[in-house]
Amino acid sequence: MAVHDSEQAIFYRHVKPRSFTKLQKWLNIGQEGKYKKASKVVDDVLSEYICQKRKEVNKLNQQLVSKDGVDILTSYITEKESTGLKCDDKFLRDTALNMIIAATDTTSTALTWFTWLVSKHPIVENKIIEELESKIPIGETKWRRLFNVDEVKNLVYLHGALCEALRLYPPVPFNHKEPVKPDIVPSGHLVHPKTKILFCMYSMGRMKSIWGEDCYEFKPERWINERGEIKHEPSYKFLSFGAGPRICLGKETSFIQMKAVASALIYNDRIHVMEETPVVSAVSSVLHTENGLMTRISKRWE
Numbered sequence: 024m025a026v027h028d029s030e031q032a033i034f035y036r037h038v039k040p041r042s043f044t045k046l047q048k049w050l051n052i053g054q055e056g057k058y059k060k061a062s063k064v065v066d067d068v069l070s071e072y073i074c075q076k077r078k079e080v081n082k083l084n085q086q087l088v089s090k091d092g093v094d095i096l097t098s099y100i101t102e103k104e105s106t107g108l109k110c111d112d113k114f115l116r117d118t119a120l121n122m123i124i125a126a127t128d129t130t131s132t133a134l135t136w137f138t139w140l141v142s143k144h145p146i147v148e149n150k151i152i153e154e155l156e157s158k159i160p161i162g163e164t165k166w167r168r169l170f171n172v173d174e175v176k177n178l179v180y181l182h183g184a185l186c187e188a189l190r191l192y193p194p195v196p197f198n199h200k201e202p203v204k205p206d207i208v209p210s211g212h213l214v215h216p217k218t219k220i221l222f223c224m225y226s227m228g229r230m231k232s233i234w235g236e237d238c239y240e241f242k243p244e245r246w247i248n249e250r251g252e253i254k255h256e257p258s259y260k261f262l263s264f265g266a267g268p269r270i271c272l273g274k275e276t277s278f279i280q281m282k283a284v285a286s287a288l289i290y291n292d293r294i295h296v297m298e299e300t301p302v303v304s305a306v307s308s309v310l311h312t313e314n315g316l317m318t319r320i321s322k323r324w325e
């Protein structure tokens with residue numbers, strides 16, 4: 024909740040004049056007041072967690088390294104000599120928060136919209152199940168199971184369905200950049216350093232000039248070429264992960280994670296979205312659903 028509150032306040036920083044947010048901050052009111060309170064909650068929770076982690080590392084020392092590796096916080100604490108980083112509590116707290124927002128929140132948001140879209144498109148749901156069944160031995164079909172990295176990494180149709188969800192509902196709905204020196208953007212506008220250029224991935228994903236007349240439709244086929252392979256779109260067109268030198272570092276990782284979760288969910292269970300709770304996007308710098316996603320889940324096979 025506190026993370027969501029701060030993400031909402033960050034949204035308003037992009038649309039309100041800087042003098043307005045500065046005044047709110049000074050008076051500790053409105054969105055900036057909410058942000059301060061939320062940041063304190065997040066900092067306190069993470070500080071407590073880091074303190075416990077340090078104790079755990081000191082106690083267990085080398086035994087922490089299991090065959091599956093270690094979590095990122097443990098590796099920063101134990102590898103500080105080799106990385107040369109000053110891994111003090113503030114660094115660890117900021118790194119953990121970065122991971123929560125950049126990795127966890129974005130991936131879970133993408134999966135929420137994906138689940139909702141698939142539940143509204145039973146034909147897509149069936150095609151995903153067909154693709155999954157084609158990848159597993161006959162004797163293993165029609166039973167509950169999980170899918171490993173090797174099984175999910177080459178799923179073309181599921182990849183297309185996830186890309187469609189990310190195009191229509193990009194978890195980071197807008198971004199901004201500033202030129203380091205005067206430049207002319209493709210529209211012909213001259214931009215100076217400190218000019219904030221806002222661009223909206225949410226709108227770009229719904230522009231006919233970019234995606235064609237059917238841009239509002241959820242069509243995984245859009246991402247599959249004539250040879251039945253994944254059709255790669257330039258990252259400046261499909262901007263959901265950003266583009267250029269600061270492109271998302273976790274793009275490939277997130278696809279593997281989303282495919283593993285989506286395969287398990289869709290293959291094993293039937294998801295029925297409860298119509299009573301409207302599915303609408305939150306006003307926030309991360310495109311959450313305002314009311315979560317209320318579903319009824321039943322087993323597909325025993």
Ligand code: HEM
Binds near residue numbers: 195274
């Ligand atoms: C569906 C999931 C994800 C989406 C939609 C997403 C989207 C983005 C976007 C839009 C940016 C900003 C790029 C820019 O400013 O041009 C970004 C940056 C970043 N992402 Fe992701 N991300 C996702 C998952 C992940 C995961 C799983 C990780 C880590 C394992 C991650 C780590 C990062 C990092 C470290 C940056 C900062 C890169 C930099 O500034 O150099 N992201 N991501």
